[in-house]
């Protein structure tokens with residue numbers, strides 16, 4: 640079998656596990672035990688019901704026991720996971736760094752789906768993504784470079800959050816005459832109509848993005864293209880990256 644197919648299947652199998660994580664983690668259930676079962680009729684799934692993408696297609700999106708509809712999310716997450724593993728392999732080959740980055744992207748995919756359903760992300764997965772994104776480095780210098788970028792992104796997003804909160808508060812205040820005080824006297828969070836545009840979880844996501852992508856502005860300023868920026872921040876030693884030239 641071609642290595643490309645093996646990599647895709649590896650990703651899709653991990654995606655099948657991620658579906659379990661997406662279902663169970665927010666409910667406070669163990670992601671390992673019990674083994675896969677239908678959430679509607681509780682019937683234990685047979686091994687051939689667990690084949691990524693294929694099982695869903697063969698069952699036509701329905702539970703084999705009770706006929707309950709199975710969400711499109713299941714084959715979609717498996718397909719995306721397989722594709723993520725495949726694309727990173729194409730770009731970076733079969734290396735430990737590629738594996739680390741694949742895991743980070745798969746955790747980010749899981750976070751995205753949980754975020755979609757709950758408008759919240761669990762710290763456990765968020766911290767895992769950040770830790771792996773920083774730790775995935777080929778050298779100590781790259782590790783330091785990752786930390787620097789993570790901190791820059793986290794700081795930038797934390798500050799951006801203040802700007803967005805300030806803007807939103809003043810917008811809401813204009814529409815609500817019963818809020819009498821100036822915006823800076825009360826904590827933004829005590830205003831009942833306050834809508835949080837960016838949660839604290841976003842700061843961690845931003846840090847993960849920073850560790851993965853590097854600082855685009857510094858890199859662009861020193862005359863590199865976006866692609867070179869990606870290549871350098873992901874693959875290479877920091878001395879050849881834009882940070883030193885900036």
Ligand SMILES: [Zn+2]
Nearest residue numbers: 677680702705
């Ligand atoms: Zn069922």
